[in-house]
Amino acid sequence: MITTDFDPGTPCWLDLGAPDVGAAAAFYGAVLGWDYEPMGGGEDDGEPEGGIFRKDGRTVAGLGRLTEAGARSAWMLYYTVTDAAATTVAVERAGGTVRVPPRDLGEWGRMAQYSDPLGGQFAVWQPGSTTGVELVDAPGSLNWTELYTSDAAASKEFYGTVLGWSFSDMPLPGGGGEGTYTLITPAGLPEERMQGGLMQVSKDDLALTGGRPYWHPVFAVEDCDAAVAAVTANGGTVQMGPEDAEGVGRLAVCLDPSNADFVVLAPGGQN
Template identity: 35%
Template sequence: MPEVTAHAPGYPTWAELASPDVRASKRFYCEVFGWYAYTLTGSLGEYYVFTLRDVGGPAVAGMQPLADDSMQPTWTCYFRTDDMEATLETVRAMGGQELSEPGDAANLGRMAHCCDPEGADFALWLPYDFQGADVVDEPSAMCWVELAAHDTEGARRFYGAVFGWKAVDRSYYTPTYTNWKIGDWTVAGMVPLAELGPAGFEPHWVPFFWVSDCDAIAARAAGLGARIHLPPTDIRPGRFAVMTDPAGARLGIVTPVREAGREASGRARR
């Protein structure tokens, strides 16, 4: 399992859960994905890191308590930038918002939370000592991120300007799916909310995690209190499902067609 040592600008680097009950969330995700969780304590309070296998295993995702009980539990997708101020300037110029001022997470890196013009949250990450997920595109790790949007043309313009992504039309589980690329490599996707199915969802980003058996993991998650919004479904890249965890945070799972994951250019591996 080659580990990632660096993520290129514009690539998803990390997924972070904001949970109203971190103990319950640890139990859920460790049982669903076989993760281990350990706690970091610092000036910003307690932060939880999910890893593969044990405390010494590669980091795959993070978790922190919800800052405010009125906030919605959610997974936040982080994207690498090599110039925080310039990226934030583009976010504002393109109609997005800076939800939090850039701040350092100790010696790990610098981050800022934003939203696009429709209100979909995402975060920026400029690494110092911590590059992001140690493993991607592997079993039990993040392998995809996807935006659900009303104004897909507006989103194409926004993210194209912010991250330099090129939009390419596809037809996976909706007639008008978008793949976003950097060079020849796909880094993210987008689906129109009108074609997604359940009403009432606001624009949002969702991380997808690789699983070896989509049906079995969806059933396991449902048995632990998750709500399955899109049951296991076959598409050309694989078999996938979308759910909300017991607290209400959205995520996806996917079993890719190919056993060997895609080797994404733009990620340095050892």
Template identity: 35%
Template sequence: MKYSKPLDSGPCWVELSTSDIPAAKSFYTALFGWRSETDPRPEAGGYTMARLGDAAVAALSPAYQPDQPPAWTVSFSTQDTDATVEKVTSAGGTLLVGPMDVFDLGRFAVVADPDGAVFSLWQPRTFAGAERLSDPGALGWVELSTRDTEKALSFYPSVLGWTVNAGESYTHWGVGGADFGGMMAMDEKFEPEVSPYWLPYFVVTDVDATAATALSAGGDLLLPPTSIPDGPRIAVLRDPQGAAFGIHKSYEG
């Protein structure tokens, strides 16, 4: 990710839906040094803001449905949530929640692409999204894993106007020349029941040390620390409640 604040159509926020807010607070504080504040208003439903210093970087919330598995959701900024939802459905995607207003903060919706990968749309009003990006402890990359890369290459540029930089083994997504994420094809290594998904990566100063901290705090290692050729060092983790996410060391090629 090459920018420090949200851009229109780019990733602007990440939110964890979890079965145990207090446990998630403890785990992510140990990993990233987050300071978490739960909104006391009953209508906020236990929504908890995670901060680096005073800067909002992510959120933790109770699961909306009793059978909803813990998971991170990536949000993309838009100037008009309702209009973008229409583009989503016209391009073969699905509306799951909303559109709806969130106090005076913004207007959001939860949608899925044609292959079933879930993401959110956020139209900012008083809240633009993450107040820090690409810093240690903040969001630094987002990655789509999908079984239909050709459909994704058509869907996301048409709905959100993304640029595409496709290499032999990896595709980069961008906004205005600034790459913010990528796409991987789901091959036979993925179990058939695993749905396509968006995975957030958080920046850390030491991937190996952070992975070790995650394990000692009750998390699991899905992908051990790995150096990507001509790229960063990464790992993929799972928190104690079962939500997957990535970490990477900031890299400039």
């Protein structure tokens, strides 16, 4: 369960790097009912650099123009830390790499971005006046985080060392006893505060990143089938589903028009 308590090691923010900010804003507005608020100045072509997504007036995510050469459009997940500099040292000692060194963002806080030893990208946030998003675990907001990795044991070792997470394994829901899904709980929190999972897949299943692991967000929706219909009607595609996962709900793995991946989930067996 994700909350806005934002204890260390919990998800607190997410943003999307998109090649076309306006198109991305329109797509997620249609699929998740988000409103988009541009912020800051524009580029030479007049397109805003980015802004904020809101649901019912509350912040749910950020959006920015994709500027990194050769990068794919993707969601970046941020986790709360008490000291971004110390986390950076821990990342390097554990075999990860620093993509963006700790950077102050005014009074709001401090951020850094990394890659784990297998290439999975993630970020951290050391809060200042801003602790994170304002709405989670509700329709149209983040309610789970998920890592697809080529080596579950190595991923658990790294993230356990860097972010203090604990892990518990379970059979894949509906998997007929085949495959394992690892549940993630932040350090010092009870199991009901599980905030995500990781799953080992083959490199063939990591085609989006050329074989590298990747994180993606899971967004709660009231009706999974209606959300999927909105995805395809607005230029997105569906990689898997909709399908029912016992004890979880009805879900689908989707790509937006720029191939950024995300999951929509109607929890508890809703449509």
